[in-house]
Amino acid sequence: MKKMILIAMSALLSMGAMAQSKISREARLAEKARQEALDKQSHAIALQAFEDQAFVLQADRVIFKRGETAYVNSNTNFVMLNKTKASVQVAFDIPVSGPNGLGGVTVDGNASGITTRSDKKGFHYLHMNVLGTGISASVDITLYPESNRASVTVYPNFNSNQITLEGELVPLKASRVFKGSSL
DSSP: OHHHHHHHHHHHHHHHHHHHHHHHHHHHHHHHHHHHHHHHHHHHHHHHHHHHTEEEEEEEEEEOTTSOEEEOOTTTOEEEEETTEEEEEEEOOOSSOOTTSSSEEEEEEEEEEEEEEEOTTSOEEEEEEEESSSOEEEEEEEEOTTSSEEEEEEEESSSOOOEEEEEEEEEGGGOOOOOOOOO
8 A cells, every 4th residue: 555655646746847847948948049030130120230330349358369268257358349339448457557547548539441241140340440549459259159259359560469359249329338548
């Protein structure tokens, strides 16, 4: 009799566990579908800003010439393009203040030679030259497919200290960056 009760209890528990796993699987699938819809929406907004050439790439990661990586504050590390005006700012959380007052450098310049292209896989590319008082560089921006994630690589014309910033590409109006003093 005890065996029968034990078998019945384990059958009920396993049925409950199967029902719970089905519910959690459905919840995971629903969450995944919701996230994909949000990613597509943010990609469409980022792509429109990219095409309008009025955007800010708010970087949360900086990659240096030899591959060293630093995770940074996206409010103070960015690349901005507003039609023909461009700004590049990097600021690190260090106790020493940099020329921009934030622990880094801010440079403003005029963007020229802007070209854009797309590939079959959904990547969108923008190349521009930026020339100003504190900057003379080639800049390559890549917007990844199905999200608003992007990367920008800055190639200075007078040295080989390239830098890559990765983060979210947002419209200029929606950016939440803090710009320091520029050179």
